[in-house]
Amino acid sequence: MNIISSSNVTKRFGGLEAIRNLDVEISEASITSVIGPNGAGKTTFFNCITGYYKPEFGNILFLEKEITGLPPHRIAEEGISRTYQNIRLFNSLTVIENILAGEHTKLHCSFADSLIASKRYRMEETESIKRAKEILSFVGLSGCGDQLACNLAYGAQRRLEIARAIANSPKVLLLDEPTAGMNPSETVEMIKLIRRLRDKLNITIILIEHDIKLVMEISEKIIVLDFGSKIAEGKPLEIQNDPTVIEAYLGKKNSLYQ
Amino acid sequence: MKEFASKLFNKLDQRIIRYVLPSLISIVILSIPLINSPQKNLWVRIIGYAGLYIILGLGLLVHVGLAGMFDLGFAAFYAIGAYTYAFLASPHFNIHLPFLLVLVLAGSFAAIVGLLICIPVLKLRGDYLGIVTLGFGEIVRMLLMNLTNITNGSQGIFKLDKPSILVMTFTSGTFFYYFIFILVALLLFLLNRVINSRTGRAWLAMREDEDVAQMSGINTSKYKLLAFALGAFIGGMGGAIFASWQGSIFPDNFNMNVSINILCVIILGGLGNQFGVILGAMALIALPDILRGFSDYRMIIFGLLLIIMMILQPQGFLPRKAPELENKVLKQGKKKKEVQS
């Protein structure tokens, strides 16, 4: 069954159409890659799903439920979270605090609770911190929980961003170039992590990626965007052999394997 | 062995920072009015007035330090609180409500106004919010100045009630001194809880990156409003205390310099650190009075000190110290295990 399905979504910036009549179907617990040349509208598509942009036309369904035009925080509550192309952490907060902030939608104690330090407040605090630690060890960051986020190494920051994103146990996770700027070994780690996210936590993964090798290796379905519209879609092998894709995106066939 | 020693020392160190120092400070602060010297009233006045600015600073801290909402017009809430007191506890309208009640009313009224000004500007950020609040602050002052038939305009309101709790009426500065510092302790206590809660972290996240905060599921509008109302509430209470202490108020008491001073207090103290505010207030409000010896050179010295302090300590005296949650949890985990076994 489809966890996310968009039908002819269109987003304009002034004159140009960043995405044009985009129909996309993402099946549950799958790993899907969105690829395409720069400016093909990949990130814009993410921004439409997460509610940062409101598309002019079309609608996006999440588990058969209309989420188009909902404010971002509502969509996050529904269970869609994301990471960012250029890492955006809460830099002057500690690693754990970043995750705790990510847990926001899972917690319920109100301002008043915290004022009077109600039972719920105390329990939630301990609970949330425990969960945060579990997440830390899941992404392999345990031990640096009390460092400031900005002091982490680059790869660790990427992982922390994912940790924050999964802190409110989402159903769908949008990864915007998760391995950008990583060295091969870090990339391998990241691939493993992404797999585990899906296998262990059963999270549907949609990722934007330029590293074709990675894409081919990891994804069960690939969506190719060009100038804002979908030009191809299918299993990695189909995409590799799809003439339009080769034409529009990959140029020469063998460049795939560089 | 050596390790153990250093560990022990660290522990002691921790203890000192956590308990001994604050207790010492509070003892010193609390015992000032008890010294029997002609200088007493002066110091009660100076430190007490600094204490008032701690309260205001904590209010603005919620706006700027926690929620990251640049506020250049905080004096407005201070003024609203003060005038609420003047209306409800003075011969002006011949209403004389009890002190504590008016205190809460002043805060609430300031909070309501805070909400009203905040709602339309929720989308504004950074300096744009700053300039709007600045304008708002000025507008409030000018309205106080010009709605003569309500506020008595520039001529101010005199003979405000001295606070009376139960049957006792207090006239001495000593009362205000203690009252202010009890309130400070209470505020510090509560704010600390809030900061280390879901709410507080939502604010901090918002301050760090509003978009990401929202896409992490934080309803930024709601938390902005909450922060603004809370800050305004604290500011309003401060205003009421000021009014009852000074006994007469004029619109000029709430000009832009007041807003700027409060901002200096929290930045000097260290943004996002509620204890920094104490140091900031002491430095900023008490300093000019301590510099009185320099007579008419004092303000130029004050200006210089501001620059130097910022260059030496750009983070302020006490930058925010994040709680060490990871270790804390470890401890608790162990405890649980012990219980089980």
Next chain:
Amino acid sequence: MQKLIEQLINGMTVGSFYALIALGYTMVYGVLSMINFAHGDIFMVGAYFGCFTITQLSASGFTQAHPILAIIFTFLAGALGSALTGITVERLAYRPLRKASRLATLISAIGTSIFLQEFVRLIPKFGSSIASIHFGEKNLFPESWSTAITNVTKTFGGAMVKTYPGVLGTAGIKLGEIAISYSRILILAIAIVFMVLLYLLVRLTKIGKAMRAVSEDKDTASLMGINVNRIISNTFFIGSALAGIAGVMMGLFYLQIRPTMGFTPGIKAFTAAVVGGIGNIPGAMLGGYILGLAEVISIQFLPAVYKDIVAFTILIVMLIFKPTGILGGSGGKNKL
């Protein structure tokens, strides 16, 4: 009707001052994204340099002989005085805080503002105390020097209001019912000329391009081989010079200057810069004139005391509908 037109002209005059000062705010904001709170006082310093110059020139009879030249010299002195103050302030009070949070810089700027005001006020005291430095019986300076120092400092600053000699006069032209004094026309002209010059400078010249590059992204700019520090100094130089010119204009037109004269115009100009979209040069000019006109127009309908209320209300409403100012880009996303 002709009242209204006269009012509009008044508004334009006031607007010119706001606009000229706002330019400094907006340029500094562009390159450092900081609010230079001391800008209003740099404007004040310029007025004092101008005042000193023209009083000396008048005393020596030069003004009477060549009024035009005298006025030009005065403007030069004011502009230079402010400009030098500006770069000094940047070097000493702001540059050490380049990496710190913008609020830290703000406080430093506030400190600078207090310092400049008090300094100008206390100059005579400093002068006399310097003049009277002596070791044992021996004075550091010979009699003539010390008197000179004392006099110069006395004529330069002090707590008392200083006054420009009224060189512009109140003569004017009458277009039918409408009376416009030449001085107002002069001010409008000067302001507009300098704004156009600045605009061309930033658009066309190499240094202008460098400035825009720095305001886009310091690091990249420095990678492109631009000396960021020098560009920032230049920005302060130009912005402050404009403020100095505004200061001299204010002195020539309103005659009196005082150490605290910078505050109100400073705040108004800052407001104007934000209305226009801070960091945006044409925006600053536009904002200045909008604010100036808003003030006078409001007086047509409301008591004068509501002037500023109206001005600020317009500001707020405008920002609610255009959160980054009229010509502003994405400047609103600046974090604290």
Next chain:
Amino acid sequence: MSKRFFVISTLTIAMVLFAACGGAAPAEEPAQADEAEAAESVAADEWGNIVVPAGEKVVLGLSSALSAGYAAYGQDMLNGATVAVQTFGDLNGWEVSVEGGDDQCEGAPGVTVAEQFSANPYLLGVVGPMCSGTVVPAMDVYGENHVMMITPSSTAVAVTAAGYENIFRIVANDDLQAQVAVDYLFNELGITTLGIVHDQSIYGEGIAQAVQSKFEAVGGTVTGFEGITRGDTDFSAVVSTMLAGNPAAIYWGGMDAEGALLVNQLRAAGFEGVYFGPDGIKSIPSFVEASGGAAEGAYMTFGAVGGATGYDEFLATFTSQFGDPVAYGPGSYDAAMIMLNAAKAVSYVDDDGNLVIPKKALADMVRATPYDGITGHLEFDENGDLKVVSITVFQAQGSELVPVKVYDFGG
């Protein structure tokens, strides 16, 4: 975390409860919150004595704006008091020193200065505060600590209305000044239409309101009542709204800086009528100079008549050190002199060789003895206001301010 706060807050509460016993006591009767020696010599003087040991200086406090906006006037007052102390010499063998307290013309700092002075055991009394906005909150402190206070400049009616026996004023209050202004405008100059502009300050708007009501009372018509913002420089908008009502005279309620700008812009806009202001604009040279000649012929009221007995000597000493007095220098001189003379009369040296000044006696002496100062004949009524107030109307002629009519009240 919160544990630590628990510790502190409980500690706080404990301390407070314990302190409340000590703290509440002065609350009932503030008189006890006074110097230590109050106790021993209460018998001699119900307000206690000022006891200055040999070798110590008697301190004369002066509260005014010594920094920022109004520093020029504040400094002038300080200079006046300094000259007074110089001319007076020693007080029964004790040296007198002037101590300036910078109240910045604002309320809160003014109260702090008041506490500072009240805390000084060797303080004789305080000249000032300068501004009404300072006096009103500060006078409670002076009153409750029985610190002699004489203001040479604050004209707010409220000052002496509070009924403190130790607070005096040697300048006409707003009402009298307004009365004089209105009388001179209406009767002397025969002006029936008046426009009023004020600076929205406690002082300026206060006197402007008084003028408005009094002028309407005598049957004149007020054509406009507008306020300007202090610190602004362009009043042309107000000017043209004012002139729209075309009044025969404009009354300015405020200080000299804005006053000069206003008259300048009025004249530039072609206003030929009378320009009239309160003591706030009687400052030489700034008002006349700053107006760029526009102030020529302008009128102003001022309490102090220069040229009274001894004024020239004062002027000589003053100018030799500080240049020309700005405004309240002479008044400040007289205020100081009154205090010093009274102190000379009531003070005595006790057995331990201390100079003793009984506070109540000092206040009574000041009230009882008239003094012929350089600003005229000064004699107090029971409120501490002048019994006989002489207000002089000055006119700017050339660069001089020439007295044209003297009004005497009471007596």
